[in-house]
Amino acid sequence: MAEQSRSPREPVEEAAQPGSPGGPGRRRVLAYLLAAPTLAVGARLGLDAVGGESAEAAVPSLPQPEELFDLGDMQTLAAAPTSGLISVQVHADGTASFAVPRAEVGQGMTTAVAMMIAEEMDLPLAKVRVSLADARPELLMNQLTGGSNSMRSIYLPVRSAAAVARQRLVATAAQQWGVPESELTTRDGVITHGAAKSATYGSLAEAAASARTVTASAHLKSASDFTILGTPQNRIDARDIVTGRKKFGMDLHVSDAKPTMVRRPPTVNGTVVSVANADAVRNMPGITDVATVEHGVAVRGETFGQCIDALRALEVTWGPGTVDKESDDTVLAKLRAAALPMVVPPLLTKKIDAEFSFAFASNSPLEPDNAIADVRSDRAEIWASLKVPIVAQRDIADRLGLPQTAVTVHVVEGGGSFGRHLFHDVAAEAAEISQKMGKPVKLSWSRTDNFRQGRTHPMCVSRVRATYALGNVVSYEQRHTSSQTDFGHGLGEMITSTAAKLPVAGNLTFAETIFQLTQSTPYNFGVTTQLLNEVPLKFNTGSMRNIYSPNVACARELVVDQLAAKMRKDPVAFRREFLKEERLRAVLDKAAEAGEWGRALPAGVAQGIALHTEYRGAVASLVEIDCRPETVNRKVRDGVTGPRVTRALMVVDAGFAINPRGLEAQMMGGMNDALAMALTSSLHIKDGIPLEGSWDEYFYTRQWNTPPHLRVIVMPSTGDKPSGAGELGVAPAFAAIACAYARATGTLPTSFPINHATLSFDPLPLEPSTPQSPTDGLDRAF
Amino acid sequence: MPSHTFKLNGEQITVEAEDDVRLLWVLRDLLGVTGPKYGCGLGVCQACTSHINGKAFNPCSVPVSKIAPDDEVTTIEGLPATVGKDLHPMQEAWLDLDVAQCGYCQPGQIMTAVAKVRRAAEDGRDITDADLDEIRNICRCGTYTRIREAIRAGAKNM
Numbered sequence: 001m002a003e004q005s006r007s008p009r010e011p012v013e014e015a016a017q018p019g020s021p022g023g024p025g026r027r028r029v030l031a032y033l034l035a036a037p038t039l040a041v042g043a044r045l046g047l048d049a050v051g052g053e054s055a056e057a058a059v060p061s062l063p064q065p066e067e068l069f070d071l072g073d074m075q076t077l078a079a080a081p082t083s084g085l086i087s088v089q090v091h092a093d094g095t096a097s098f099a100v101p102r103a104e105v106g107q108g109m110t111t112a113v114a115m116m117i118a119e120e121m122d123l124p125l126a127k128v129r130v131s132l133a134d135a136r137p138e139l140l141m142n143q144l145t146g147g148s149n150s151m152r153s154i155y156l157p158v159r160s161a162a163a164v165a166r167q168r169l170v171a172t173a174a175q176q177w178g179v180p181e182s183e184l185t186t187r188d189g190v191i192t193h194g195a196a197k198s199a200t201y202g203s204l205a206e207a208a209a210s211a212r213t214v215t216a217s218a219h220l221k222s223a224s225d226f227t228i229l230g231t232p233q234n235r236i237d238a239r240d241i242v243t244g245r246k247k248f249g250m251d252l253h254v255s256d257a258k259p260t261m262v263r264r265p266p267t268v269n270g271t272v273v274s275v276a277n278a279d280a281v282r283n284m285p286g287i288t289d290v291a292t293v294e295h296g297v298a299v300r301g302e303t304f305g306q307c308i309d310a311l312r313a314l315e316v317t318w319g320p321g322t323v324d325k326e327s328d329d330t331v332l333a334k335l336r337a338a339a340l341p342m343v344v345p346p347l348l349t350k351k352i353d354a355e356f357s358f359a360f361a362s363n364s365p366l367e368p369d370n371a372i373a374d375v376r377s378d379r380a381e382i383w384a385s386l387k388v389p390i391v392a393q394r395d396i397a398d399r400l401g402l403p404q405t406a407v408t409v410h411v412v413e414g415g416g417s418f419g420r421h422l423f424h425d426v427a428a429e430a431a432e433i434s435q436k437m438g439k440p441v442k443l444s445w446s447r448t449d450n451f452r453q454g455r456t457h458p459m460c461v462s463r464v465r466a467t468y469a470l471g472n473v474v475s476y477e478q479r480h481t482s483s484q485t486d487f488g489h490g491l492g493e494m495i496t497s498t499a500a501k502l503p504v505a506g507n508l509t510f511a512e513t514i515f516q517l518t519q520s521t522p523y524n525f526g527v528t529t530q531l532l533n534e535v536p537l538k539f540n541t542g543s544m545r546n547i548y549s550p551n552v553a554c555a556r557e558l559v560v561d562q563l564a565a566k567m568r569k570d571p572v573a574f575r576r577e578f579l580k581e582e583r584l585r586a587v588l589d590k591a592a593e594a595g596e597w598g599r600a601l602p603a604g605v606a607q608g609i610a611l612h613t614e615y616r617g618a619v620a621s622l623v624e625i626d627c628r629p630e631t632v633n634r635k636v637r638d639g640v641t642g643p644r645v646t647r648a649l650m651v652v653d654a655g656f657a658i659n660p661r662g663l664e665a666q667m668m669g670g671m672n673d674a675l676a677m678a679l680t681s682s683l684h685i686k687d688g689i690p691l692e693g694s695w696d697e698y699f700y701t702r703q704w705n706t707p708p709h710l711r712v713i714v715m716p717s718t719g720d721k722p723s724g725a726g727e728l729g730v731a732p733a734f735a736a737i738a739c740a741y742a743r744a745t746g747t748l749p750t751s752f753p754i755n756h757a758t759l760s761f762d763p764l765p766l767e768p769s770t771p772q773s774p775t776d777g778l779d780r781a782f
Numbered sequence: 783m784p785s786h787t788f789k790l791n792g793e794q795i796t797v798e799a800e801d802d803v804r805l806l807w808v809l810r811d812l813l814g815v816t817g818p819k820y821g822c823g824l825g826v827c828q829a830c831t832s833h834i835n836g837k838a839f840n841p842c843s844v845p846v847s848k849i850a851p852d853d854e855v856t857t858i859e860g861l862p863a864t865v866g867k868d869l870h871p872m873q874e875a876w877l878d879l880d881v882a883q884c885g886y887c888q889p890g891q892i893m894t895a896v897a898k899v900r901r902a903a904e905d906g907r908d909i910t911d912a913d914l915d916e917i918r919n920i921c922r923c924g925t926y927t928r929i930r931e932a933i934r935a936g937a938k939n940m
Contacts, residue, residue: 105884106882106883106884106885106886106923107883108883234877234880235880235882235883237882237885238876238877238880238882238885239877240885241876241882241885241888241889242858242869242873242876242877242881242882242888242889242892243817243858243859243862243869243873244816244817244818244857244858244859244889245817246885247816248819248886250816250819250820251810251816253814259807259811285800286800286803302811302812303799303803303807303808303811303812304807304810304811304820304823305802305803305804305806305807305811305823306800306803306807308823309802364922365884365886365922366819366821366827366829366884366886366887366920366921366922366923367819367821367884367886368820368821368822413884414884415819415884415885415886415887416883416884416886416922416923418922444820446823447821447822447823447824447826447827638826639918661880665880665883665923665925665928668924668925668926668927668928669883669923669924669925670924671924672921672924672926673924694822694824694826695821695822695824695826695827695920696824696826700920700922701924701926702917702918702920703914703915703916703917703918703919703926703929703930704915704916706924706926706927706930707927708911708930710927771824773804773823773824773825773842773843774824774825774842774843775802775804775843775844775845775848776825776843777805777825777839777840777841777842777843777844778834778839778844778848780825780839780840780843781834781837781838781839782837782838782839782897782898782901
């Protein structure tokens with residue numbers, strides 16, 4: 001365990017490096033001492049968390065909106081007025097606790113928050129407890145987990161609260177001992193005065209408590225004094241995970257909340273016309289209740305297995321869904337028809353025109369969607385993994401006919417999210433079922449429900465036109481056309497509340513605003529425009545570890561390779577020449593060197609390299625892909641093989657890397673998601689529903705697909721602010737894989753994933769909606 | 783209702799359940815043993831992987847009536863006791879390499895890893911890349927690289 005210590009306070013240096021938090025000086029921060037039985041400090045967030053960084057826009061391209069002010073800045077700005085209400089508490093047992101208004105779904109947010117508190121308090125990491133806050137309506141839009149924004153928006157306020165807590169403990173000890181504060185030291189949760197006196201934080205927790213809420217100030221540590229922040233740390237919940245003790249939503253026990261599942265329609269968002277045998281099903285073994293709900297028929301019983309038996313036995317007549325006439329080809333045709341026109345006429349220049357299409361993909365995590373609901377006549381209590389719990393609370397209250405204050409929403413640990421838990425449709429359905437049955441329910445969607453009725457990353461088409469002449473790229477136009485993405489989870493409201501402060505002009509839709517706040521090209525390619533158009537189809541859509549970037553960047557980097565080839569330049573040298581930012585040039589150079597760019601490889605094996613910047617971070621990815629027949633044609637039972645990335649490298653500059661080990665994990669996950677998006681995993685829509693129904697049909701990356709060799713290089717910190725990281729790695733890795741594939745095969749891929757044209761499985765029946773579990777498990781034991 | 787008895791994590795237990803209820807639901811819904819996770823109920827994702835008489839299997843794909851009184855079922859909760867320690871060497875390796883992200887698949891991954899290493903040891907050889915490529919457990923967070931490293935590290939101490 002890292003030791004936490006601080007020397008006696010140096011002379012006051014409040015004025016050191018004013019306005020320059022990147023400098024070596026210590027920054028003075030304010031927080032609230034809250035009226036409480038033991039010490040509690042509420043953090044206050046100023047607008048200073050919003051970066052005013054302006055990009056170095058070298059001449060040919062004007063800065064695009066994302067470069068000046070990105071989606072994360074918007075979220076940080078939206079969070080600013082209310083963050084003062086989040087608090088660090090110090091307890092008599094010497095621990096500090098913090099209920100973070102964010103969701104933990106594997107991204108390591110709770111570990112990073114614990115590190116911030118441990119650092120600023122001089123407390124061992126093991127003595128910091130971080131839990132997930134219930135929905136708190138007073139936090140307004142400061143309770144949204146998404147856009148890779150958590151670290152960016154809470155880094156300063158959490159550290160501020162912790163620093164003030166430490167300062168208050170020191171002041172309390174100084175007062176009790178009658179000595180100057182400047183003579184006290186803190187280390188590992190103990191305050192000492194020379195060799196004479198010492199006291200634990202726990203022993204001072206009550207005395208340090210404030211009787212009324214007042215402001216207080218303290219100094220943040222300088223980055224040069226950090227002993228925890230910026231060092232690799234293991235997850236705080238790792239031991240609970242490996243012993244099976246970590247409780248996910250699916251594992252929670254709430255009294256009388258019995259297993260509940262839903263028979264679902266054979267098309268997306270279909271409805272129930274009639275149920276022929278509800279009474280007979282209610283009398284099946286273990287079954288307690290049957291109720292018709294908005295999009296299906298719910299059954300409640302003693303075990304989920306008996307719920308599966310019961311829902312399969314239901315005889316239901318279905319009404320139409322919302323996209324019954326749509327299939328892959330009809331959607332693709334609509335997208336192509338809706339693409340916005342290019343505007344640069346290729347008169348005296350040469351041009352490249354390219355079009356890339358990306359299939360629907362499922363953002364389903366491994367833990368099936370689930371929620372527990374206990375709805376009574378005058379109140380309701382909900383347990384679910386929710387990234388926007390306030391919106392969930394308000395909407396569920398509306399649906400149940402209850403005041404918002406009568407609905408308690410607990411945010412529970414999620415087994416992954418990838419965008420899925422931005423939506424509360426599962427929690428709302430659980431509430432509807434509980435209300436109709438008059439009993440508590442533990443609702444789980446089946447795996448097949450998740451793929452067929454869950455959230456999808458929308459199908460999209462990206463067209464690019466680039467013109468070039470005399471060794472320069474003169475223009476770069478990208479027209480991205482997407483099936484509509486649902487932003488009904490709260491980000492839309494955030495945009496409304498901050499609209500006047502955003503650097504995007506005019507009357508853009510939410511989707512266009514988000515596109516403009518997230519997309520920019522990192523190259524000086526002359527006249528540059530990137531535009532979005534959406535086709536309003538009623539699929540259940542959402543983001544999937546980013547919204548537009550993996551597709552937009554994949555199309556862009558493939559065209560960049562084409563431009564380099566046309567202009568007879570090496571792809572790395574070409575990128576170097578046209579890059580706008582030094583940070584990108586640095587990760588590119590590091591990747592080319594560490595990944596041995598240009599090394600000799602056999603025919604059919606090739607390298608690809610790509611870059612991306614977003615969330616104030618920068619990444620280069622270099623991969624080697626093996627497209628030789630002996631690799632492509634490997635046989636795996638009920639799996640897809642195909643080309644294999646054999647070596648992969650991610651070089652990341654995350655500004656200030658709070659936890660390099662966690663950042664490395666995010667890059668690893670980004671690479672595996674990218675492999676899935678580029679090569680193997682997609683949904684095939686046929687007559688209004690995805691055909692995929694299990695993990696042997698939706699081909700997310702498996703061990704036989706993953707690179708045997710993956711290396712992540714975390715660049716030395718380039719600033720004192722963390723960038724976003726959760727989604728950062730997907731886009732460059734996706735693009736690098738596509739570029740490598742193009743080089744290895746000599747063919748420009750234009751449809752992703754590359755195996756989408758082949759249906760590599762026999763679809764499960766559409767009815768009943770959930771397949772029966774096998775019975776031959778013992779035969780397959782190994 | 784039929785009664786079923788078997789050895790679960792070292793203890794002889796008896797539970798009442800219909801014969802065809804899959805063991806996963808008996809463990810999770812009736813006995814409150816939640817280490818084995820529900821990820822698909824189809825014998826595909828492997829999140830529920832546990833051991834029966836030392837071999838890896840998917841409780842989601844076995845009716846409880848097929849479990850005999852002398853069968854020994856071990857879930858992640860009972861793994862450390864099989865080596866008489868607080869943690870099995872494979873769990874230690876998982877901690878050392880900080881494998882988990884969300885953690886939902888990891889109990890199943892660890893149970894699969896232990897069985898894989900045992901089979902290789904029975905063949906008198908070390909775990910190979912080909913062995914690792916055979917592992918079917920889904921990790922939707924994409925922790926595959928660290929899983930591979932942890933299995934090799936854990937195998938050394940088994």
